[in-house]
Amino acid sequence: MRLTWSDYLVLAGYIALVTGLGVYGARHRRSDDEYFLVGRRMPWLAVGISIVAAMISSITYLAEPGEVWKSGVTHATGKLLGIPLEMLFVWGCCIPFMMRFRFTSVYEYLEHRFGRPTRRWGAALFVIMVLLWMGFVVLVLSQVVHQLCGMPLLAVILTVGTVTTLYTMLGGLRMVIWADVVQVVILVAGAVGTIGYIMWSEGGTPVDWLAAADAHLQAIGQPTAIPVFSWDPTVRVTVVSVAVNMAVWHLCIHSSSQTTVQRYFSTPDARAARRSFLASSIAYVAVSLLLVSVGLAVLYYYVSTGRPIDGNLDPETQRDLIFPTFALHHLPAGAGGALLAALLSAAMSTVDAGLGAVATVVSLELRPVCASHEQPSGPLAAHELPRAGASGASRVPLAMATTVLAGTVITGIACTLTCLPPHWGIFGAIPRTFNAITGPLGALFLTGMFMPCVRQPAVVAASVCGLAVSLVLGYLQQISAVLHAHGLVPHLWPDISFAWILPCSFLASVLVAPLLSLVDWSPPRDLTGLTWWTRRAALGEALERLPRP
Template sequence: MTLSLLDWGVLLAYLAVVLLIGFYFARRNTSTEEYFVGGRRFRGWVIGLSLVGTSISSITFLAYPADAFKTGWLRYLPNLALPVALFVAAYVFLPFFRRGNMTSAYEFLEQRFGPSVRVYGALAFIVAQLVRLAMILWLLSLLIQQLVDVTPTTAIIGAGLFVGLYTIIGGIDAVIWTDVLQTVVLMIGGLLCIWVVVEALPGGLGQVFREASAAGKFALAEFDDGTPQPVRWQPSLSEKTVTMMLLIGLTNWLTEYSSNQNTVQRYCASRSMKEARRGLWVYLFTALPVWAFYMLLGTALWVFFQHYPDPTAAAVLTGEARAESIMPWFITEYLPSGIAGLVVAAALAAAMSSLDSSINSVSTVSIVDLYRRHLRTGLSDKHYLTVARTVAALVTVLMILGALWLNGASTHTLQDTSTILVSLFGGGMLGLYLLGFLTRVGDARAAWCGIGMTLLFTGWTVLTNKGLMPAALSAPFDLYYTGLIGNLVMFLVGYGMARLFDRRPVAAA
């Protein structure tokens, strides 16, 4: 697969703009307040679009169209819980983080439960983000290799250094504004793709809806040999049902908007409570349509390849080729010169917008929650700013090394490693925050009892998943629900132990 000179020109122009944004904001970063939260001056629409950029990653650009192309719209279902989660976040979570000029999500944990719980939350976030960074960079390198004839090592190192450079020098200002740009580019790229499809079909967009509907491609269903199999609605812990997938979606979104530093840092960077809430609504009314649009793009590609048969598309439908390869194939083989370059830029934007946010967030948490709070207290702000940049550089190196390791590992190893690490260190975080937000009881002892029990529970499910537990002791539920149950364990054990210790209620922060 090769790109034309015009495509390369468009792509390089986009990358140059991203890099210039980083250098432009570098001159502003004279304090940690600027580097971490941009002086707390961002308007809601900027925060909202940056949240879209942070959350979409490569899943939106590659996995959503791939899933809709091969099956139906079942993957979209958990997203329908987002409005409920954002309403709770705007009126329950957000006020806690807007008090006292917080910078980190884990400052609240210290106010509510003490410094040891704050350290746990910070370390759990850092571990999870390092795993996430390595995975996203590795996935980005796969996309680059499909589009350009380079080695995996070159793709990983080149992409990692580029994202790291503008993030390290530009701080949160560069992260937020490049995320806004990347969100816009992603939307334009998708529109161009579907425009090419619609122009090629005699019946246009109407033909897409007619033929896809007749084949059940819009169904919220599992597919078996190309035939949609309806998913039940009844609550169940032994199978995936509509109700349970909505609950999983609600749990994931509530976790994202209660305890994820990538999100909370946007709350703190907003000009006011009003602007922070406005950012959440901008995110809601942008993200849901964008995700739906990329699902529609996958459905449209299915109709397109019904009329223009292609061996690669057929191999995806039969399972002989990875479903995620359909978008890169369509871009390089069917898009006109110039448009292909912009769409490739959109694909890169989808991954870079997640990488830059995580690098900056890990740097922020490392300094605010660990280094300045416990390791080196009372030093000058200039010192902490220098260390923050150093940490961002170190995170970039670890991200690259992790992606290089994943490139040499099997897919099975990749999935197992990421699932185990993220589950063990991040499990129950929503339950912990809900204990702090919704109750006035409990201290560090109750929180640690909940954390310990959640770690034991998650470890049990990991051993079950790897077949290391006797049948009689294996988890009697679908492991898809581990996170949901883990958060319940965290909240109930923490609350129960708080009552057992019978301490006087403490005021919520």
């Protein structure tokens, strides 16, 4: 199917809107603090919505409705149970702990807690993770548009990468947050419009949708609609495995990802940051339920009436394309463009968040390289950026150049990732690419917060072990194929469920760190104010006693 002129008009209007926001944001850019953190004056509700936009990409927008065809509401049930597990911890521990510091980059904490090499290691892990994440997001969106609308794949990749890079470079964090608010509205409108059309044309209630999903799952041989738990780690999804995976993922993202934590730092204080977190959690649950409802409604549309799926798509291998294909074939004129705008908004909200965070981290990390004689910033309770003799806007040009470079790299990664095996699908590829780093990165921070006995050599080595666990579990079948080809193993090993890879890598990092600390004889550091157990100490006095690199 090809888009009509009205669809192209909607798309052009959306691209013009977000680019205009970037130009408008550039008019308010007066200093580093304004560019990176909006002067720490952003409204908590806008920050909360922006966090949701950063976490819900086109991957989620396509995979959530598509997953209904594979596992019904099992994945959604596990996700919704996992979120409360991490909410109390993030609300009660992570946010108040980190908001005591006046950091611009969350990786500054690693320098004060462990040392400058750990800060560089954490920042490097983050940059690699985000570049892979953003490249994967752009690739997924571009492949969908290419397959459904016939647009050249390279042209779609270049358009998304160029536009997102442009408005992020111009406007800084202020523009990113307000653009994210607009993009969430578009994303929700596209999903609500689909549900409304199906209810108007076919009738039925959510109860009918669930019954249709249950019948479909029974037809494809799934023994129960909602498998709760299995001791077999190769079972693709259960409620427990998804809940654990989502809880660990959210915990790592909210404690160690500059993409998320930078938004908390843009609020005035810990109270506003907590309100932003609460708003983002509520909105995340609501959007997840909405997308699952879209998947159930579309499944009901086809299954209950016996209609063939448009485009002759296979629900087993092409389930992620069923929702957008339905919208392009059945929604009114202009709705196809609105859907693509929703997909673009979901992708671009994630990419702009990643670009902004990478620009912040890289511009801060390059400063010590260029001026290695400088001491660590301080005191901890003061903002890092304004230093004596430093220009108030000295890092903005570097951040803008970094944004352009990162956008170019992301576009190149998206082109490179086209070689991924197609049978992996979205959920199968995620833990084998960017999420292979998420667990070890989160473990760096949580180890620093709660394990005062662990020092720099142990925590870095433990994170390397966590990375190794991610790669071994993620590529277990491929590793066994190589070993089998050389006669080292009798048969191929089965794939571990994608839901267990991230929790296992996180757990490995957290467990190995204290074990390695038993043989770590590096000099101890004064941790006053830098761990959960010493958090009430005077931060400024603590920093003065830290050993200088």
